[in-house]
Amino acid sequence: MPEVNLQRSRCVVLIGMPGSGKTTVGRELAKRLGLRFVDSDHEIEARTGVKIPTIFEIEGEEGFRRRETQTLDELTTESGMVLATGGGAVINPINRALLSERGVVVYLNVPPHVLWERTRHDKTRPLLQVPDPKGRLQQLYVTRDPLYREVAHIVVEGGRGTPHAMVRLIEKELQDLCAH
Numbered sequence: 001m002p003e004v005n006l007q008r009s010r011c012v013v014l015i016g017m018p019g020s021g022k023t024t025v026g027r028e029l030a031k032r033l034g035l036r037f038v039d040s041d042h043e044i045e046a047r048t049g050v051k052i053p054t055i056f057e058i059e060g061e062e063g064f065r066r067r068e069t070q071t072l073d074e075l076t077t078e079s080g081m082v083l084a085t086g087g088g089a090v091i092n093p094i095n096r097a098l099l100s101e102r103g104v105v106v107y108l109n110v111p112p113h114v115l116w117e118r119t120r121h122d123k124t125r126p127l128l129q130v131p132d133p134k135g136r137l138q139q140l141y142v143t144r145d146p147l148y149r150e151v152a153h154i155v156v157e158g159g160r161g162t163p164h165a166m167v168r169l170i171e172k173e174l175q176d177l178c179a180h
Contacts (some may be wrong), residue, residue, distance in 0.1 A: 010079035011035075012174070013099050015090055015148050016108035016158075017141055019118035022084035024163045025108060029170055030082035039084045044071050052086075061088075069094055076102035087140070088146040100151040104177065106170055108151035112141045116160035151176065 012029065014022040023039050030037035044067050045051055053063045075083055076098050083103065089095050099105050108113055110118075116134045149155065154173040158166055 011038065011076065011083050012080045012170075013076070013103035014034035014082065014084045014108060015099065015152065016071075016087065016106055017110060017112075017115050017117040017137070017144065018087040019137075020087070020108040020110040021158060021163055021166065022087075022108060023080070023122060025083045025158075025166050025170070028163055028167045032171060033082065034168055036081045037057045038075060038081050040068065040071055040075060041084075041086045045087060047071065069098075072098055087144070090144060090151060096147065096151045100153070104174065105152045106154045106173070107148040108156055108158045108166065109145070110133060110159040111146070112138045114140070117122065139180045175178070 011072065012033070012035070014026050014029075016022055016051075026039065027037050029035075041052055043053070044064075048055060048067065052064065055067065059067075065088070068086060068089060072085065072089060072095050073094065075081075085095075085099070089099070112134075115137050119133075119137070154170065156166055156169050
């Protein structure tokens with residue numbers, strides 16, 4: 001777990017798998033903390049004028065990841081926000097460095113079977129549009145979990161409680177972090 005420099009941290013960053021609740025929890029957390037909420041995927045769509053599946057279709061995952069890094073680099077220089085990242089943001093070492101150095105990173109760790117229940121009817125997630133999406137989620141989790149843990153200042157076990165309960169837990173962890 002990286003050390004956090006609260007003086008240099010400009011934002012609270014939520015990371016985790018697709019379906020872990022980053023956007024839902026992020027919106028409520030921002031409201032409770034009196035900060036603005038930004039979803040990096042929505043920001044990419046706003047900047048490009050197209051949906052993420054279209055970016056994947058035209059530019060491939062590599063093109064999308066380039067845009068993601070540029071967007072995260074710009075967003076993490078701003079302060080006073082809760083930032084929800086895309087599930088794969090941690091793949092790029094540059095992103096991991098940006099997030100852990102510029103924000104307080106919170107990993108919403110949700111078990112793959114819960115992620116599957118939450119995402120199985122969602123057709124907007126390009127990486128899950130495969131013959132075995134449940135297997136793909138499991139594979140992504142195994143690959144990404146160590147990367148999430150590498151950059152996280154706080155790990156919140158999710159999947160059982162409500163978004164509200166997760167927000168309360170994050171608030172408590174943030175207070176504990178500030179107390180040290």
